[in-house]
Amino acid sequence: MASVWLAVLALALAGPVPSALARARWPQRVPRAAIVLWQAIALAAVLAAVGSALAAPEELLRALDPEDREGTPMIVAVVVAATLAGLIVVRLVGVLVLLAVRTRRRRARHRDMVDLLDRAERSALLGQAGAKAVLRVLDGAVPFAYCVPGRAPRVVITEAALDTLDADELRAVLAHEQAHLDARHDLVREGFVALHQAFPVLVRSRQARDVVGLLLEMLADDAGRRRCSDAAMAGALEAFVAAGDTETVARLERVRARRCGGRALATGTYLAAAAVVVVPTVAVVIPWLSEALPAAGVLR
Template structure:
């Protein structure tokens, strides 16, 4: 019961405290990939903790300690003969876990289906209005507004307008398209879809709301860093200035947008990369967030297992 109480209390505290702690991480802009992993791990830890709290309530520690066979036997006994306070608690735990899982699954399906439909319609429009440029490896659209974005998906493609091509130098165009290709290769749209799923499935939860905003910013920083491996940072910065006023479709990932000017400053004044010790600390935090709830849930079963077998051993 103690494990269940800890696992049930953690999501409430984490949903409020973790976004404040992560927002204070001044190193996030210097290591966006690690920061993305931390935000994702924080969100996952809250969801997993809720599910494991239900598991800890539904399944006695002794059952976990004695193995899967006893677990299935206990499940069958509960389904056929369950009664009283224990059965009622178990039923509530199962209902909560099922409701949380179903809510996440339904919202994930809705987010992915809607995005797929919107991207398919946009791809059909691009097929009519755009032309593929083999040299750029991008779709060129005859449009005066300066835009560069990518259309994610199984057949993802980078898109750039003639307005952007006229205003940017060939080197800047190459840097911008490298940014978009980084989005496609990294499947950043799935990162954003996951954040959107949790934020809409459980509206008002501070962690999920903040993660949606912060992950959208961090994937842009990460794409900038990937592009900077092959192109001078000054080219990326000047290209972002040229695209800052562009507004790509909401279901795509664009090089410009609201974060463009802040990213220009970051490109021109890059921070010092994290030291190895700091990266290891960040990786440890990710592991702790992901594995911590599972350890808490399994400790009572492990304790029961050791107590049972040590008793048998001493009895011999």
């Protein structure tokens, strides 16, 4: 039954659980802990899928008479289990590697482009303005800012943003982008994009990828709030809000409301993340191993 329980768990962690967590509002109060919880759910889903693939052939074999388990049936069960689990792992690793290569090539081209289009005279006047990464200023009538992570990171901001933001708001924006670069939030995003692409279409969900992206933005907003103030971060977000931009609106409302979870909520979220991984291992995997290993002749 371990294979069935693990398969059900994998499907639940890939669909209903992310759907329920995505609708909750409390994770926005503790974005760092909430991201760890999302990572734990993703890890547990992969481990459950691999565990189900490993357990199913062995449990079918154990249903046979003891004398029929030796020799060829045992070899076939081991090969089938290893093949099923290997396919899951290889697909995930393959998607992750391919995504990493394509992303880094695209970033290199993007970095070259912003270097070429940079308003050098404006960048020189602005200096680094508190940013550790190289700052680039682009022409543009729409205020926005973003970062290009990697070995040679860039923080990109438009002239419209510079004309709109005051000094404190600009520092808050740069602190926001620098937080993304320092914490390598791009690697967290890549992991969830890879999981989204690697999962079968029937159980694939965009919710984890989208919600984690929003939580990462909120985590960087908190860096801007600490560096400057709530008012400065809210003013910057207000300048960047565009029609239909529900994500920035949610971030702006959070900063204005000064939502910040307490230590108890963060601790509870971290404990929940640990439980998502540990409880299935203790409740399902260890009992299965205690029966499977003796049956295979590994332990007597």
